[in-house]
Amino acid sequence: MATIITDECINCGVCEPECPNGAITEGEDFYEIAPDLCTECVGFHGEEACQEVCPVDCCIPDEDNRETEEDLLEKAKKIHPDDSFPSLDELTNETSLFRNPDRKNANL
């Protein structure tokens, strides 16, 4: 499930440099996330880095684009072929939002 930015975005740009995958760009009306590059921060952070810094909490899960933790980890490996990642079993609440009940979007 990639993350999407809603039309509540105020175009502050704070999220863009926080994405470990370079998935966020300034769109025509609002900032946008490329779904092929969004791993929901799996492999890097225990929650969506964009949502963590967003002042209006408009980076939310895209219910129409669901992906498993395994798929997202594999996507991260493909985006960063020269980096090493934990195995699926080694992911923790600090490297996967699937294991972090305290993240901002936990109730969405």
Ligand code: SF4
């Ligand atoms: S959830 Fe993570 S990987 Fe996806 S756009 Fe936000 S910062 Fe980037």
Ligand code: SF4
């Ligand atoms: S941090 Fe939030 S409000 Fe700012 S550009 Fe990103 S999505 Fe938009």
